[in-house]
Amino acid sequence: MEYFQHITGMFSAMARDPWIIALIFGGSVMGLLVGVIPGLTATMALALLINISYGMPLERAVAFLLAVYVGATSGGLCSAIMINIPGTPAAAATSLDGFPLAKQGKGGLAIGTGFIASFVGTVFSILIMLTLTPVLYLIAMKFGHWEMFLLAIFGIMICGSLSTDKDPIKGWIVGFLGFALSMVGMEEIYAYPRFTFGIFQLRGGIPLIATLIGVFGISEVLGVLQESVPYKIEGKVGRVIPSLKVFKPLVPSILRSGIIGVIIGIIPGAGEDVGAWLAYDIGKRRSKDGDKFGTGVLEGVLCPEVANNAVIGGAMIPLLTLAVPGSPPAAMFLAAMNLHGVRPGPMLNIENPAFLPMVGAALMCASLAMLFWGLLLAKPMVGILKIKREVLLPLVVPLTVIGAYSGGVRIFDVYLMLFAGVLGYFLRQMDYPLAPMVLGLILGPLADVSFRQALMQSRGAFLPLLQRPIGLILLASVAWLIWTGIVRARAYYRKLAAEISSDVSS
Amino acid sequence: MSNKIQKLAGADFLTAILLILFGAAFFVGARSMKVYQIFFVSPGFFPMILGIAFIFFGCVLLYASSLRGGRADALRILSGANLKRGFTSPVFKKGGTVFLLILGYVALLGTFDFAVLSMAYLFLTFLFLRAAKWYWMIAISVAAPVVVQLVFSQVFRIPLP
DSSP states (O other), rough: OOHHHHHHHHHHHHHHOOOHHHHHHHHHHHHHHHHSSOOOHHHHHHHHHHGGTTTTTTHHHHHHHHHHHHHHHHHHHHHHTTSOOOOOOGTTHHHHHHHHHTTOOOOOHHHHHHHHHHHHHHHHHHHHHHHHHHHHHHHTTTTTHHHHHHHHHHHHHHHHHHHHHSSSHHHHHHHHHHHHHTTEEEEETTEEEEEEEOGGGGGGGGOOHHHHHHHIHHHHHHHHHHHOOOOOOOOOOOOOOOOOOGGGGHHHHHHHHHHHHHHHHHTTTTTTHHHHHHHHHHHHHHTTTTTGTTTTTTTHEEEEHHHHHHHHHHHHHHHHHHOOOOOHHHHHHHHHHTTTOOOOTHHHHOOOTTTHHHHHHHHHHHHHHHHHHHSSHHHHHHHHHSSSSHHHHHHHHHHHHHHHHHHHTTTHHEEEEHHHHHHHHHHHHTTTOOOOOOOOHHHHHHHHHHHHHHHHTTTTTTTGGGGGGGHHHHHHHHHHHHHHHHHHHHHHHHHHHHHHHHHHOO | OHHHHHHHHHHHHHHHHHHHHHHHHHHHHHTTSSSOSSSSGGGGHHHHHHHHHHHHHHHHHHHHHHHTHHHHHHHHHHHHHHHHHHHHHHHHHHHHHHHHHHHHHHHTTTOOOOOOHHHHHHHHHHHTTSSEEEEEEEHHHHHHHHHIIIIIIIISOOOOO
């Protein structure tokens, strides 16, 4: 009962604060605009706009950043539909049916359906988040050092497996690289400086926000500016708001895609794009009109859009209960919350019981703002695509510099951001996913400290782990992930080798 | 398609070698850290495991890329003729110049006023990319840093470099 009072109280508090409403509507429109531009992802939107939140009180910062997150995740659908280039990776599956609809002159309807689906997906995931999170807090309280260590390893392994379509080994390598980067600086048990090479600024460790900005911001600028693919807007936007009758037969698809999105969101680091592709694929197989998917059906737009937005609420569940972000933008949100002195994890519900209702209320308002702007500004947003990338992307660079600098007020952080950007660029070029690296950077200290403390408690013995049911489940999950990953990677490498040898012989 | 696979095989081969070297360095660095009481609770214990993991992953990647002819392709990638072709390709020149402009901008931070430096960076980048007509390039590269500086320092009270 008290919990529901917290939720309703938070809604009324937000509704009464005109600053929060203004920040939600402002953040939402900024997120949408960034999301529309191909090459600028939801993570980058948060990276660019996180610095604005530094000086804000916690409630306003949460509201603003979540509005940016929801807006940017949804905004990518406009370019996916109108120019067949997804604004964000989360909208890639949307283009499969959205672009054919645009060619038929129904681009506006597809955009409208996409925004309504995004709204429904977000609201669905908020309801699940508000229901599940308090239960998970109780389970998370039972997590000891062994469980936290195994959770960190599980996070890296599953994120590495899901973020690459064929080769999980590359995902794992990048995840462990994130772990390695997180080892730089003073460790938490003995305050011993590791891998600092005498550089004083490295004693505090690698700054998370500057690294994220580099990996997702600078590497994207470098990658996108190298390309020279011109945009071609297909057809006129036309009518935007669809008839509500369209949605009635699609209710099962909405529910299914919402559930898929939430589950993918809960899985550490998997992200919005994985949820969207999975929902599209399952939707295609389960729908009555599955054979028409890819030719321009609204259901093909709806499934990925419900799912990618449902990931948002899902990603908040592990973030709030275990401090493990469910997606890269959620990692950015976690970093921002750390700056505001909030430490998500099992103790959050005790230390700050109002935080979960605050996140729920902010997400709800953000999804309303996204729907409002999305339907109102669909046509002008398509107009933004006429601006050349060569003009837009260089403007991003000064913003990334401000973002990296203002976190710690050190030029050194800007240098680190540039280094992370170059590293991210090369990893992208070699088909390595970046999400596991971010997760590794966040989970590295948790894995290190939990592992050593668990060994300290058990005097170096591994046997106590076998007496812990949650630990055993996590251990079995990690073993299963490694086994299936190796089988998948072996099949993939053999297929590549066969392709090359058949090419050579022909 | 197979050309890209082949290229990636060479890149994977080189990455695998770098990974093994990195893992070995990480292992040695971790072993040289101070030991408190017992080794497995010392600061170097977890990094040592990471070093072993990198060596293992490097070996797996090395084996997988060798199956696809990675060694021969890595040698081809590192050959003088290929490097020359790579460094003179339009994509490298474009990407390299964009990067050098960012590098110069970051290196000069703190020496010039942020807005002035940003104006110079934006104008030179627009000029190189032929982003717009010359008067638009001047207008955007002057207006954007001024607006950014005003908004961030005056409205949001955020320190600028």
